[in-house]
Amino acid sequence: MKIAVIGTGYVGLVTGTCLAETGNNVICVDVNEAKVHKMQHGEIPIYEPGLDVLFHRNIAQKRLTFTTDLAAGIKDAQIIFMALPTPPGGDGAADLSYILGAAKDISKLVTDYKVIVNKSTVPVGTADKVQAVFTENTSVEIDVVSNPEFLREGVAVDDFMKPDRVVIGTSSEKAKKLMSELYGPYVRQGNPILFMDERSSELTKYAANSFLATKITFMNEVANLCEIVGADVDAVRRGIGSDERIGKRFLFPGIGYGGSCFPKDVQALAKSADEHKYNFKLLKAVMDVNEKQKTVLVDKLLKYYKGDLKGKHFALWGLAFKPETDDIREAPALYIIDELLKNGATVTTFDPEGMANVKALLGDKIEYAEDQYAALKGADALLIATEWSVFRNPDFEKMEETLTNKVVFDGRNLYDLQKMVDLGYYYNSVGRKLID
Ligand code: NAD
Structure with a gap:
């Protein structure tokens, strides 16, 4: 099939590349010229494990191309995916200007039947709004489909190639048929394509x-x-997680959820409920608790240093909002850095993939180390904000050579408590016994 993907961020680029991988011809369109230039020259603008092999293979086999020219990008496409940002607007509701703006631009260019697929995360009723934009600007037949994306950054390629389920919201039989054909190769093992109406999707x-x-x-x-x-939260976690109704996954405590999706999506759903005069109390509590959870590590530091962090120097391991990504949007580490600087402390950090993005944001407000051990030099304590695998089993002897004090505040519960006792550390983690 001939496919266009509008927006080449974490979702768009993975979608475009993975759709090319099953033999489709995919043109990816983005307004960011520098990004498109990079991709045209074989460079991936994001870090996503496993994406590079598919990206290079499909470019080489001429199934995956990039352009800033929307008209050229969509001209021959049967299906046009929109993978555009839906950031929170000032009031917390999803800002649909990217989606509706692109829909308007596309509507003025279409000359034959197309399926317009919305891959972005959008509030109920958006498909109707997109359809209305087309109805206003063209008499060409189009179908608008809701096809939300469930991929997780860090394992996005696997998630796209073997999804737990594909959700497709459409009331058009024609669109349903095309979407089934397109997604067939990805659900060969028997995972479902769930068809439903647009609003439910x-x-x-x-x-x-x-x-x-x-x-x-x-x-x-x-x-x-x-x-x-x-x-001990680890014991409680295992105790409840072995109940199949609860499940083992997603039960690890930490320093608050972050990333480009959870904070904005929880907020947008609560706001959307408000707009429909439904008070979604649970989500409001979730947001409140999460705001507070972001402070737990700094609160612990303040307690340890008796409210005075001035002149202290900290090593911070982890910047990305989770491991295996360079995405730092709404990362808890950013909150921690901000608070440390406000309190007169200094910070040296290391993250395997997230440093360039933080450097672009914070410049020389903090220092960036070449590796995790170099970050410890002269530090009064080590703080851990992201559970990268390389932090899980560090060389503790090497750590001692540079860390001024054997003090660790761990927001991800990476280390065994007994081990930290044996090594003589002060070790403060989340929901577990304090080792001091
Ligand atoms: P992103 O910010 O990484 O990428 C968006 C891309 O769209 C950028 O490259 C930007 O230059 C481009 N763009 C903006 N306006 C454009 C236009 N008019 N024409 C063409 N390109 C344009 O965003 P993302 O993380 O890929 O998220 C996209 C959507 O998918 C959001 O709604 C998000 O909530 C949803 N989503 C994200 C994830 C995730 O893990 N990142 C997972 C599932 C769903």
Whole structure:
């Protein structure tokens, strides 16, 4: 099939590349000229494990091309995917200007039947709004389909190639047939393509992300309580996770959820409910708790240093909002850095993939180390904000050579408590016994 993908971010580029991988001809369109130039020259603008092999192969086999020219990009496409940003607007509701703007531009260019697929995360009713834009600007027949994306950054290629499910919201039989053909190769193992109406499909995505954010937040509260009552969150986690109704995944406490999706999607769903005069109290509590959870590591530091961080120097391992990505949007580490600087401390950080993005944001407000051990030089304590694998089993002897004090504040519970006792560390993690 001939496909156009508008927007080549984490979702668009993975979608375009993975659709090319099954033999489709894909043209990716983006307004960011520098980005398109890079991709035209074989350079991937994001870090996503496994994407490079597929990206280079499909470019070489001429199934994957890039352009800034929307007209050329969509001319022959049967299906046009929109993978555009839907950031929070000032009031927390999703800003649909990218989607509706692109829909308007496309509507003025179409000359034959197209399926317009919305891959972005959007509130209920967006498909109708997009359809209205087309009706206003063209008499050409088009179908608007909602096809939310569930990929996770860090394992996005796998998630796209073997999705747990594909959700397709459409009331058009013609569009349904084309979408089934397109997605067939990805669900050969038997995972379902779930067809539904557009509104249910749009809500499915928000409900999924909000549920996951709630699950994390629930465990964060359990962890906070564990610290107060002297229980161990790891034991509680295993205890509840072995119940199949609860499940083992997504039960790890930490320093608040971040990233480009959960914060904005929870907020947008709560706002969307408000607009329909429904008070989604649970989500409001989730947002409140998450805001507070972002402060737990700094609160612990302030307590340890008796409220005075001035002149202290900290090593921070981890910047990305989670491992295996360079995405730092809404990363808890950014909040921690901000608070440390406000309190007069200095920071040297290391992250395997996230440093360039943080450097672009914060410049020389903090220092960037070549590796995780170099980051420890002269540090009063080590803080851990992201659970990258390389931090899980470090060379503790090497750490001692550079770390001024054996003090670790771990927001991701990476180390065994007994090991930290044996090594003689002060070790403060989340929802577990304090080792001091
Ligand atoms: P992103 O910010 O990484 O990428 C968006 C891209 O769109 C950028 O390259 C930007 O230059 C481009 N763009 C903006 N306006 C354009 C226009 N008019 N024409 C062409 N290109 C344009 O965003 P993302 O993380 O890929 O997210 C896209 C959507 O998918 C959002 O709604 C998000 O909520 C949703 N989503 C994201 C993820 C994720 O893990 N990142 C997962 C599932 C769903």
